Structure formats: C-alpha cells, structure tokens
Amino acid sequence: MAKEKTQFTCNECGGTSPRWLGKCPHCNAWNTLIESVAESSAPAKNRFASLAKTAEVTTLADIEATDVQRTPTGHDELDRVLGGGIVEGGVVLIGGDPGIGKSTLLLQALDSLQRAGQKTLYVTGEESGAQVALRSRRLGLDGSQVSVLAEIQLEKILATLAHTQPAIAVIDSIQTVYSEQLTSAPGSVAQVRECAAHLTRAAKASGTAIVLVGHVTKEGALAGPRVLEHMVDTVLYFEGDTHSSYRLIRAIKNRFGAVNEIGVFAMTERGLKGVSNPSAIFLSQHAEPVPGSCVLVTLEGTRPMLVEIQALVDSGGPSPRRLSVGLDRDRLAMLLAVLHRHAGVACMDQDVFVNAVGGVRISEPAADLAVMLAITSSLRGKALPKGFIAFGEVGLAGEVRPAPRGQERLKEAAKLGFSVAVVPKANAPKRNDKAFEGLTIHAVERIEEAMELARSLA
Structure with missing residues (x-):
C-alpha cells in the first residue's frame, strides 16, 4: 500500500511547503508549519471549476448600488458594533x-430576531440539541422557536440552508465543521479555509446572513489561517475577564460600518444584558479624591467613555520599574522623559505603576495628559480636585496637541456631572454652549501650563 503523501501548511497564511521549515516562505511567520495529508489536485480542480461564473466588466457608474438594509438584533450594544444591525448576505466572524459568552449572546440575538418575525437557524457542532435547549431555558427563553441543527458536515449544512432559507444562521463553531471533499481532520487549516469559503459563497448567493463562531489561540488571536479574516465581512472579538461580570465586544473589521466600535455587556443569571452607560464601570468609587487618580475621556469608535487612570509612584532601587496595565509601556517611558525635561518633574529613582481601571485597553495618545497628571499627583501626594477630567496628546517638545472629537468628549463629561476640565487649546469650545454648563474648561498649550494649573487647583 502506497504511503500517503504529506505536506506542511502554514497556520497564518495557509501556504504549503513539501518539507518542514522554521520560517514560512510565504508570509515569513516563524514556527507555523503543521504537517497534514496532501490533497489530490484533480478533484479540487473539478470542484472549483463547477463553481466559477462568467463575469462582465462594467464601470462603477453603470452599477446599481443602494444602501444596505440592516436588521436590528434587538440588542443595542451588538447593533452598535455591527454598524446598525445584521446585513443581508453578510458574513460575521466572532471570536473569544x-x-x-459567544454562544449565549448569539442564542439571545437569534431568539430576538425570531420573535421579530425573522427566520433563524442555529447550527451547533459542539453541543447536542438538548444542551442548546437547556441553555435557552436557563436564559429565560421559554417557548423559543429558533430552529436548531446539530451537524458538523459541511454538505449537510449547506443543503439545510438551501432548503430552509433562513434570514440569519449561526455556525457554532467553524472549527468543528468538515467537508467530505477533504481528508484532513476538522479544525485543520485546509478544512477551516474550505468550509468558510463555501459558507461565504452560500451567504452571498442566497442572501442569508451567516455568523461564524471562531476559536482563539493562547495569544488571543483567531485560530486557523489568517485568510479566514479576509473572507468575511465583519470580524468581532469578544473579550473580558471570566472572573468579572462585564464583557466587551469590539469590531476589528467591518465592511458595512465603522471599526473599533465597542459594545459593553454585563453577564447576569438571564444571559448578557447591554450596558448603556459603560463609564460607570471604568470609574472607581472614591468617597473623596485620592492622590494618583485622574479621569480621562477616551474615545472607543464613536462612543466617548470616562476611564479612571491610576498612578502609583514609589521609591525604587538602582533600576526603577516602569509598569503599565491597559496602556503602552513604551509610551509611559516617553511621557516620563517629557515630564522631566519640560515640567521639571523627575521620577528617575522612582518606581512608576500606571493602571486603567476596569481592565479597559487604551491605545489612543489622547491619554497622555491624564497619565502625566496622575503621575504628578501621586508623586506630590496631592489629590486632583473632585470632578476633574483631562485629555490631550503630549509631544516630545512638551506641547499639548488636540484630540479628535474634543467637543463630544466634553459633552460626555458635562453630562456625567464633572466640573473641571483641562484640555488642549485647540479643543476648547469657541462659543458658550448649554451642553457644557457646570463644566469649567481650562485650555493649555504646553505641559508646563497643565502642571502649574494642576498645582493651583489641588
């Protein structure tokens, strides 16, 4: 009996190599080649030839295009991340x-869509139908009419989709689905890529919106080939600490809406509930102001949120530590150098610890001013005044640069009862606005001005 021919497939890009290499020759990723059984080329050629369609070249002006229609899922936070709702024929990949809580959220969304008159289908490859029904009863979805299919074979799933023609279908999860055309095991690079391609093609042809649930690796990235993210229209990441009741869902890619949107959910006994005011999560409750604390107005997509930045400056040894949680550590080192050079605040022999409360990750440079004020407050042991907020980017020359959409940030702070704001001069309101009533706004151009102002207010 002839020995099966093997090849090595890259986990990142899906490229193949006849022998193992430490570095993928296609995408240059290290240690990503995994041995698998080589597929015969003849059946694949015939299989794809039958799916190919002849297309004509047309100009953009001659193509009829209308705005995509969206179907709300009944969960405002999920709709926000999706860009307004589910799009007909759209393919969404959600990982976490x-x-x-991925399956919980999608089951709740399908139930809401079904009650709104949409035809839905939940395909489970990880659980039996009885387990899904038991979970729906725990979530309080009694009498739910959501259709359930416990199947992992791609051809049977596609046949069911063609027969039932649901408006929205969930595949939980793409790593469990396999095609008879391939001999590799479910979850392999070839199977995930092939199954996702067929499901995407079926969604575009029939108009059924398909949601794929994907596993993640230890590093937090979506498992399977990188090409999986390029096939779909929207990529969502579900994240949060399993020991906390709060969950964040982020849009990393969205062909039908804005990216970097964020939705906040709270896990309850009855499933996931949207949090309409997430600022309350990221603000710790102090009876009185404490040293080393400064509130920042950050922007997640289109949503302004208030996050408390905490800093602790303590006497260090010969090699002081710089540690940040939720913020970039290299940027913290840069800010400490700017603080020393332009504001005369030296932390060279001090340990500096910075934390963003609530586990939120802040990547925008508008957090610079709040971080520097929190560090100075901790070093001096003087608390900033009650109701104090700050935002703004700080340059290496000590200038305070404007942050995008500053007016919206200030309106959010005023709405939540904050009374003092230190902002870049370019973000100061040009005229009196009732939306800023009760908020005293101090505009600064340089970091020295901001530090002097903080000292006078403390």
Missing part, C-alpha cells in the same frame, strides 16, 4: 475565549 472559551466560556466568555
């Missing part, structure tokens, strides 16, 4: 750690 095990037990984070």
Whole structure:
C-alpha cells in the first residue's frame, strides 16, 4: 500500500511547503508549519471549476448600488458594533475565549430576531440539541422557536440552508465543521479555509446572513489561517475577564460600518444584558479624591467613555520599574522623559505603576495628559480636585496637541456631572454652549501650563 503523501501548511497564511521549515516562505511567520495529508489536485480542480461564473466588466457608474438594509438584533450594544444591525448576505466572524459568552449572546440575538418575525437557524457542532435547549431555558427563553441543527458536515449544512432559507444562521463553531471533499481532520487549516469559503459563497448567493463562531489561540488571536479574516465581512472579538461580570465586544473589521466600535455587556443569571452607560464601570468609587487618580475621556469608535487612570509612584532601587496595565509601556517611558525635561518633574529613582481601571485597553495618545497628571499627583501626594477630567496628546517638545472629537468628549463629561476640565487649546469650545454648563474648561498649550494649573487647583 502506497504511503500517503504529506505536506506542511502554514497556520497564518495557509501556504504549503513539501518539507518542514522554521520560517514560512510565504508570509515569513516563524514556527507555523503543521504537517497534514496532501490533497489530490484533480478533484479540487473539478470542484472549483463547477463553481466559477462568467463575469462582465462594467464601470462603477453603470452599477446599481443602494444602501444596505440592516436588521436590528434587538440588542443595542451588538447593533452598535455591527454598524446598525445584521446585513443581508453578510458574513460575521466572532471570536473569544472559551466560556466568555459567544454562544449565549448569539442564542439571545437569534431568539430576538425570531420573535421579530425573522427566520433563524442555529447550527451547533459542539453541543447536542438538548444542551442548546437547556441553555435557552436557563436564559429565560421559554417557548423559543429558533430552529436548531446539530451537524458538523459541511454538505449537510449547506443543503439545510438551501432548503430552509433562513434570514440569519449561526455556525457554532467553524472549527468543528468538515467537508467530505477533504481528508484532513476538522479544525485543520485546509478544512477551516474550505468550509468558510463555501459558507461565504452560500451567504452571498442566497442572501442569508451567516455568523461564524471562531476559536482563539493562547495569544488571543483567531485560530486557523489568517485568510479566514479576509473572507468575511465583519470580524468581532469578544473579550473580558471570566472572573468579572462585564464583557466587551469590539469590531476589528467591518465592511458595512465603522471599526473599533465597542459594545459593553454585563453577564447576569438571564444571559448578557447591554450596558448603556459603560463609564460607570471604568470609574472607581472614591468617597473623596485620592492622590494618583485622574479621569480621562477616551474615545472607543464613536462612543466617548470616562476611564479612571491610576498612578502609583514609589521609591525604587538602582533600576526603577516602569509598569503599565491597559496602556503602552513604551509610551509611559516617553511621557516620563517629557515630564522631566519640560515640567521639571523627575521620577528617575522612582518606581512608576500606571493602571486603567476596569481592565479597559487604551491605545489612543489622547491619554497622555491624564497619565502625566496622575503621575504628578501621586508623586506630590496631592489629590486632583473632585470632578476633574483631562485629555490631550503630549509631544516630545512638551506641547499639548488636540484630540479628535474634543467637543463630544466634553459633552460626555458635562453630562456625567464633572466640573473641571483641562484640555488642549485647540479643543476648547469657541462659543458658550448649554451642553457644557457646570463644566469649567481650562485650555493649555504646553505641559508646563497643565502642571502649574494642576498645582493651583489641588
């Protein structure tokens, strides 16, 4: 009996190599080649030839295009991340750690869509139908009419989709689905890529919106080939600490809406509930102001949120530590150098710890001013005044640069009862606005001005 021919497939890009290499020759990623059984080329050629369609070249002006229609899921936070709702024929990939609540959220969304008159289908490859029904009863979805199919074979799933023609279908999860055309095991690079391609093609042809649930690796990235993210229209990441009741869902890619949007959910006994005011999560409750604390107005997509930045400056040894949680560590080192050079605040022999409360990750440079004020407050042991907020980017020359959409940030702070704001001069309101009533706004151009102002207010 002839020995099966093997090849090595890259986990990142899906490229193949006849022998193992430490570095993928296609995408230059290290240690990503995994051995698998080589597929015969003849059946694949015939299989794809039958799916190919002849297309004509047309100009953009001659193509009829209308705005995509969206179907709300009944969960405002999920709709916000999707860009307004589910799009007909759209393919969404959602990933997250095990037990984070992906299946729970999608089952709740399907139930809401079904009650709104949409035809839905939940395909489960990880659980039996009885387990899904038991979970729906725990979530309080009694009498739910959501159709359930416990199947992992791609051809049977596609036949069911063609027969039932649902408006929205969930595949939980893409790593469990396999095609008879391939001999590799479910979850392999070839199977995930092939199954996702067929499901995407079926969604575009029939108009059924398909949501794929994907596993994640230990590093938090979506498992399977990188090409999986390029096939779909929207990529969502579900994240959060399993020990906390709050979950965040982010849009990393969205062909039908804005990226970097964020939705906030709270895990309850009855499933996931949207949090309309997430600022309350990221603000710790102090009876009185404490040293080393400064509130920042950050922007997540289109949503302004208030996050408390905490800093602790303590006497260090010969090699002081710089540690940040939720913020970039290299940027923290840069800000400490600017603070020393332009504001005369030296932390060279001090340990500096900075934390963004609530586990939120802040990547925008508008957090610079709040971080520097929190560090100075901790070093001096003087608390900033009650109701104090700050935002703004700080340059290496000590200038305070404007942050995008500053007016919206200030309106959010005023709405939540904050009374003092230190902002870049370019973000100061040009005229009196009732939306800023009760908020005293101090505009600064340089970091020295901001530090002097903080000292006078403390």
